[in-house]
Amino acid sequence: MLTMKDIIREGNPTLREVAAEVEFPLSDAEKKIGNDMLEFLANSQDPEKAEELELRGGVGLAAPQIDVKKRMIAVLVPSMDPENPDVPEFSGVLYNPKIVSHSVQDACLGDGEGCLSVDRDVPGYVVRHARITLSYQDETGETHKVRLKNYPAIVVQHEIDHLNGVMFYDHINSKNPFELKDGVLILD
Ligand SMILES: O=C(O)C[C@@H](Cc1ccccc1)[C@H](O)SCc1ccccc1
């Protein structure tokens, strides 16, 4: 079971490397890594387990963050619908995820971003694509293509950045961290 001690922190060179494509069929080890990453996110969102295991809350995790240089991410974006609180907005282990197209419009989270691999606050808007079309393979190797917007789109872009050695603060305007061009959607 993964805990915070398994997550590497900024300064570790792995976070600045480009991860390798995953080959299919997956090894049992690769399947276990994916499942462990998703389990970590579920535990981190369970108040009792998060306290017991001393986990920071997470909605996404990329394999390089546990020092595995492979293009695989786990995403668990909880429901925003009070009618269906137990149905995540977007959840899964995504192998070889790729943004195949995106909106012209950009978006950012109004509260900025954080990162499980960054033990400090870095204020500022992280401008990303507002909507993306995402292609990925599941554990069986089947390819899926989905369109994401709003928070799920932001989370997936944050995680795919980790596969390319990019940190969220690389996107922040260092001269004026809260400067935004016209038309950028601020998500609260
Ligand atoms: O470090 C990671 O990759 C996990 C991040 C992903 C993330 C952060 C900000 C914006 C989008 C994705 C963690 O989820 S950071 C903790 C967190 C938890 C809940 C909501 C936002 C951020």
Ligand code: NI
């Ligand atoms: Ni991160």
